[in-house]
Amino acid sequence: MNTPDAVQQEIAALAQQLDRLLETVRRLTEENRSLRHSQEQLTGERAGLMARNELARSRVEAMIQRLKSLESNG
Numbered sequence: 892m893n894t895p896d897a898v899q900q901e902i903a904a905l906a907q908q909l910d911r912l913l914e915t916v917r918r919l920t921e922e923n924r925s926l927r928h929s930q931e932q933l934t935g936e937r938a939g940l941m942a943r944n945e946l947a948r949s950r951v952e953a954m955i956q957r958l959k960s961l962e963s964n965g
Contacts, residue, residue: 893901
């Protein structure tokens with residue numbers, strides 16, 4: 892049989908555990924928000940880099956075509 896003191900100690904221990912769990916949830920929620928923000932930024936950067944890469948590729952192909960035409964005309 893549990894004494895009132897034992898019940899109070901168990902309640903106090905459960906309350907501490909609950910506080911720790913709530914703090915963990917808060918911390919993980921903040922970390923998740925931060926990671927999602929970082930992911931959005933990186934996705935945007937990646938899209939920009941892919942666009943710049945495609946533009947550079949197009950310019951190089953155009954230069955190659957001009958060089959080939961100069962070569963065949965010369």
